[in-house]
Amino acid sequence: MSDAAPSLSFATFLQGRRIRLTPGGLFGRICVALLLSMVCAAVLIGLSGHNPFAAFAAIAQGAMGSEHQIGASLNRCTPYLLAGVGVALCFRAGVINIGAEGQIAIGGAGAAAAAFAFADAPPIVAVVAALLGGALAGAAWAGIATAIHLGRRVHEVLATLLLNFVALLLVQQLLAGPLGQFGAGFLQSPLMPRSAWLPRLAGFDAHPGFLIAILAAAAFSFVLWRTPFGFALRVAGSSRLAGAYAGFSLARLTWGAMLIAGALAGLAGGIEVLGVHRRLIEGFSLGFGFKAVTVALLGAIEPLAVTPAALFIGLLESGSLAMQRQIGVPSALITVIEGLTMLFVLAATAGRK
Amino acid sequence: MIEFLAATIRIATPLALAALGGILSERAGVFAVGLEGMMLAGAFAATVGAWTTGAAGVGIVLALLGGAAIGLAVAFVAVRFRADNMVTGLAVNILSLGLTSYLMRVLSGGAQPVSMHLSPLAPWPIPILSDIPALGPLLFAHPPLTYLTVLGCLGLTLFLGRTQIGLTLRATGENPEAVFAAGANPLMMRMLAVIACGAIAGLGGAVLSLQQVGTFTDGMTSGRGYLALAALIVGRWTPWGAAAACLVFGAAEAFELRLQGFGAPVSSYVIQMAPYLIALAVLAGMGRSSKLPAAIGQALQRDH
């Protein structure tokens, strides 16, 4: 077929339906991939002259040792989970969205702008308006990439990737100008108005963002499996020919998946700004986009399963500083684990039935 | 003006080398999204090599090997295991980013990255030619890897156009089945092309660390691999075309540096967007006319 989808291997991966708990199934393969990457990480730690088990223990301790640490870990997971769910939906539709990083950044800026605009509103209104502002801004940014991709046939990877750089610079520009705090010495906004702060749960440092993220994961899992729209996404992602034959508009599905992903990423940005930093900071989303992709793949591009995947990566990262401090293993190891996990998951799941 | 042009060439050089590698990979039918990671690995390996031995030559050899190692990972996962090219490229970029900063710290034995300072490679002015006024300093007084880049363009053009292997490589990106029917092995061809891509892009990273900055810092390629990817598409998968596109991106960045010096009214952040916006605009402008290698990104059939 001359008009076949360009990436055949992904289609096969996508056909894995809901995760089946069998060793030969998708879930089993992903577990093996995860195990392999942890073994590699252990070897790397060993080569640096440290005890891998002590390092892993330090990570666990650092991530879950106290209520405070658990809260910090949950906060850490939140943007990965939200953006990861969006990226997973895009994958399901056969669209590779690498733009979460930019969408999160723009979403954060949108949320900050809305927070300042609603500074005098009652807290509930201010928070909702700010989060909505973030989601809309993120969706708009994803929309630009989609328009370039569909309208001008620029591959979506390039369109989203290049726009990431533009988005980061745009946020810097905003921080140097209208949204910035004058004389702070580095690029950041003034503190958000208190009315727009996400509350912190008593005892924990956790903000309610993680709950929002889990709700989003559950909701979009439902959309994916229980609505005609989700069905259409899955069909089109498995085979574009079948999607066209079924009477779906492939362009409309791409728009749908991208806008949802953009909105979720933008929401993640807003939650970061309102819940964690309480201001807009230059580069706060650095690397988040790729982590969203990692988490989506690790979660077998199934929104519900992205939750443990995001939790896993979030915990690793959150515990990595303790590992670095106590054992002396550099926290950059976590990025290595993420890269390895992605590679192994790809190798273990591509092109298989 | 001369300074501006010289800066353009300087900025374009690592991009161009990476793009040359990318051309090999994409002409053989594998998307070169991993260029960023290959460059980074090369930059790191070059710095370590040059710093530990004191010989730049060792650094360059290690850069080739470091980039090739990342290429090998792509070759296995994307070609041998038939995973999606694009996502595999992203994965190795993350891996490379993590591995280089991890090793930087392991080398220092602590949490701080080891500091490796080198004096950047000195220019090798070409006798006589470099004495030509204006043109001489601009074109004939560059550090060695810049000349190598120009030679690379020439060499790659000849390789692709004039050798049996080059012909087979291009055919693999267009119609692997026909390559198989002609008695060659498209799988091996693709794997080797991706590994070679890694080595050359690694050299591009070495330009950055050995020739320009004189050290390695975390994530120092900062998106240059992606620009190189855009450049090779804009340059329509030809070495000279890609090099020209790199010069345009380089000029955009050099222009920004100049403007910053003058305290121009336009914010530097907006100008820094220029290379990316130019890349997007040109890609969008090419739109339907851009002609990808016909079989790019397509997994090979089992029996090949």
Add this chain to the structure above:
Amino acid sequence: MSPLLQMRGIVRRFGDLCANDNIDLDVQPGEILGLLGENGSGKSTLMKVLFGMLRADSGSIAFKGKLLDGHTPAEAMAAGIAMIHQHFMLIDAMTVTENVMLGWPEAGRVLRTKEISSRVREASKRFGLYLDPDAQVGALPLGRRQRVEILKAILRNAELLILDEPTSNLAPAEVADLLVILRRLRAERKGIVFITHKLPEVLDVCDNVVVLRLGRVVGRAPVAGASRGQLAEMMIGRDVSAPREVDAAKPPGQARLALRDFSAPGLLPLTFEVRAGEILGVAGVDGNGQFELVESLSGLLPARGGVLELDGRDITRSTVAARMNLGLAYMPADRGQKALVKGMSIAENVMLRDSRRPPYARGPLLTPARAAAKTRALMADYDIRARGPDSIVARLSGGNQQKIVVARELDRGPAVLIAHQAAWGLDPGATRFVLDRMIALRDRGAAIVYVSSELEEVLAISDRVAVMAGGGFAGVMPRSALDMRQIGLWMAGRAA
């Protein structure tokens, strides 16, 4: 004179199917041998065995007196056998010379482009190929591309050329040119195997003909003494000359599907109607516009001109979904990628084209339980054998997969059904089942366009039979006045 090629007792099975059943075949130097047979008669299998792409279960192959056994295509090529595939093994983005040089040791490691280019020009002149060495292959018409393949074979000193359906993609004038080229090759003492369905070409150029049917040699004759009629009968066999007795269809009603000068890329303007209660069978060799016809009727290929009406409504530019809503059902030939999503369950495939309608959905939600119940009912009704509605389609047999498509498209109670290769890969029982269901649909007043390259099926089901050739209809005849010889002639060429 010793034969160039001697194949003896070739047997090749695929599961239960015996694709080659004890076949002998000889080719002499300077002989053009026609290998004749319908789709699935075993021609391609035999040639793949010869070229080393498939292994024979038993039998022997001798080429120039040497035994070939367990050989690869590369070894076959080195021995002097060249295969010209129906789908050319060419690089469209490259020049003729580059294509010739690809994988050819004589071109040198550092390519001697100039030298090869002049050799291309020389050989092109000598054999009347009219190829410009610097032309880009993708820009050449199909006939010229095929000559690039022939040129590759000639320059590599091939002594036996296998041409698989070489004329199926060619315009009539190009066919004539090809036959001239083949005669020149014969004059150079090359052996040629010419695989085809088309009788005029066989009569025109071949010295001898071997006819295969159902994996066996059913005829062997020098062309000199044979007539078109004899060959057509040999190829099609007698089974089809006595089509199944079907109740004489009720007189058809008004037109449900109407085409007026309707055309699409690859499809010449067509004007015809299919009436309520009528099955129009479309026969013909694959690749003569059937795909373009069904895809443009169903809305997946844009029309180029003319008008298409369904029950009097103009649907020339309607979307796939709009056509479906008006009652147009479509069973595509591409089961694996288009008609089914193989990684999904039976239930999901049953609802593939109706996912927004009850019982599969209600308002904004899918209703999986109802969908499963509906699927179970359809599975019972259409005898789809699987564990349950959740079974993954990829694990089912081809017959069961096709029944899912049939069940889905028929269950909607369509006004018009377009079926393409609807019984492909099915055993006779399943084929009968599918055809009976379609006849029942017709009797309820639907109009059906039944497109297949299996002539038997078409004859068994159709009220009228059209034959496609060269992107258009070569002719149409009612079932009541069936003339097998005429159908064979239509299939064999364009002339009506």
